[in-house]
Amino acid sequence: MSNNLFSFGKRKNFVSIKEKPDVVSIKEKQNGKNFVVFTSGGQMLKSMTFNISIKEKHNDFYSIKKILGRSGLGDALLYVWALGLLFIYIFVLIVMTFFANSQQEQLILSRMEQSRLNVLTYLQTPVMLDGAEVSMQELLMGAYFSGDFQEFDSRTREIFQPLYPRDGCLTWNLYIVSRPDGNEVHRIQNYRRNIFQAEAGKVLIPAVYEDRSLEVQLEDVC
Amino acid sequence: MGSEDVFEMSKQMVLLAIVIPVIFLALILVVALFSRYADAQLSIRDLQQRFLMGRLLYSEDCFAFADSVVHVGVIDLRKFSSERMGKCVQAEERLLGMKASLQYGGQQKTAVVNELMMNREFLCEGEGICSRQRFYVLVEDGGKKHRGYLDVEVIQLE
Numbered sequence: 001m002s003n004n005l006f007s008f009g010k011r012k013n014f015v016s017i018k019e020k021p022d023v024v025s026i027k028e029k030q031n032g033k034n035f036v037v038f039t040s041g042g043q044m045l046k047s048m049t050f051n052i053s054i055k056e057k058h059n060d061f062y063s064i065k066k067i068l069g070r071s072g073l074g075d076a077l078l079y080v081w082a083l084g085l086l087f088i089y090i091f092v093l094i095v096m097t098f099f100a101n102s103q104q105e106q107l108i109l110s111r112m113e114q115s116r117l118n119v120l121t122y123l124q125t126p127v128m129l130d131g132a133e134v135s136m137q138e139l140l141m142g143a144y145f146s147g148d149f150q151e152f153d154s155r156t157r158e159i160f161q162p163l164y165p166r167d168g169c170l171t172w173n174l175y176i177v178s179r180p181d182g183n184e185v186h187r188i189q190n191y192r193r194n195i196f197q198a199e200a201g202k203v204l205i206p207a208v209y210e211d212r213s214l215e216v217q218l219e220d221v222c
Numbered sequence: 223m224g225s226e227d228v229f230e231m232s233k234q235m236v237l238l239a240i241v242i243p244v245i246f247l248a249l250i251l252v253v254a255l256f257s258r259y260a261d262a263q264l265s266i267r268d269l270q271q272r273f274l275m276g277r278l279l280y281s282e283d284c285f286a287f288a289d290s291v292v293h294v295g296v297i298d299l300r301k302f303s304s305e306r307m308g309k310c311v312q313a314e315e316r317l318l319g320m321k322a323s324l325q326y327g328g329q330q331k332t333a334v335v336n337e338l339m340m341n342r343e344f345l346c347e348g349e350g351i352c353s354r355q356r357f358y359v360l361v362e363d364g365g366k367k368h369r370g371y372l373d374v375e376v377i378q379l380e
Contacts, residue, residue, distance in 0.1 A: 093251035121295030
């Protein structure tokens with residue numbers, strides 16, 4: 001048989017044969033050696049049409065499968081990506097739900113008031129200085145005018161050191177600030193960086209002979 | 223309806239079956255999360271207890287020393303008793319326990335209100351039930367002022 005007979009997959013060849021059905025049967029007769037498979041062009045055409053349709057279907061099936069496979073993979077990736085994002089979102093929400101605390105307001109005014117109470121008592125504390133009894137407030141004024149805070153510092157530490165730790169606060173800082181200018185006159189700092197700085201308890205002392213006051217600030221380091 | 227349509231529909235149904243519950247879950251979580259943030263609490267128990275403790279040192283009906291004026295932070299040693307503290311904080315009808323320990327000049331004195339409420343550490347597990355404070359005080363004893371430290375513990379169940 002000629003090569004034309006094996007090229008049925010191409011619709012173009014098939015059409016050309018369909019147009020001249022008797023050509024094939026003539027060829028069979030001319031060959032002589034071969035069996036005549038098709039008695040007429042019509043029968044052959046039926047058979048050929050069947051084979052072609054099967055082959056085309058076969059080809060179509062694989063091509064569709066290929067295309068479907070590719071687009072399906074894309075879809076799958078898209079869904080995996082979207083669902084992954086969704087699950088990450090939900091995971092974050094769950095974590096946040098577990099760790100989120102309800103908002104709680106704390107009134108720090110009471111802490112300030114207690115610090116202020118301690119400062120008030122501290123300033124009234126009597127101390128013996130060169131045989132005379134003076135209060136811490138007077139000692140502070142003396143130190144301010146003389147510029148020598150050594151005695152004041154040691155007496156202050158004597159008083160406050162046994163008071164701490166208190167109310168969750170480890171230690172304390174004391175600042176003497178001039179008012180109204182706001183200049184820092186002196187400080188006793190036990191801890192340089194505050195973890196949490198509660199509002200300091202403040203007491204204002206009028207400075208004698210000067211038109212200003214000294215503000216004593218006791219700050220809890222918590 | 224072709225097989226491809228059926229396949230497509232079933233695929234959509236499966237996805238909907240997954241996606242809809244997931245969306246609901248996400249919504250519930252969002253609501254739960256934000257409701258937690260929206261829930262603001264203002265605890266005044268701690269404040270009440272702090273004021274009660276402060277009252278011991280501020281009020282002349284409690285321990286504060288008074289001559290012509292009230293000396294805040296100065297404890298009159300004659301006033302330091304359990305009965306006076308009970309009247310001062312009006313603890314009779316309340317589920318309130320209070321203990322004040324005063325240390326001065328090597329001595330220690332204690333005043334207690336509702337003794338049955340004290341020494342109950344297991345009651346202090348909740349927030350705002352127990353408070354403990356340490357104050358620097360002066361103790362007025364026979365016309366002399368001494369340095370001292372006052373430790374106050376409060377248990378309040380109501």
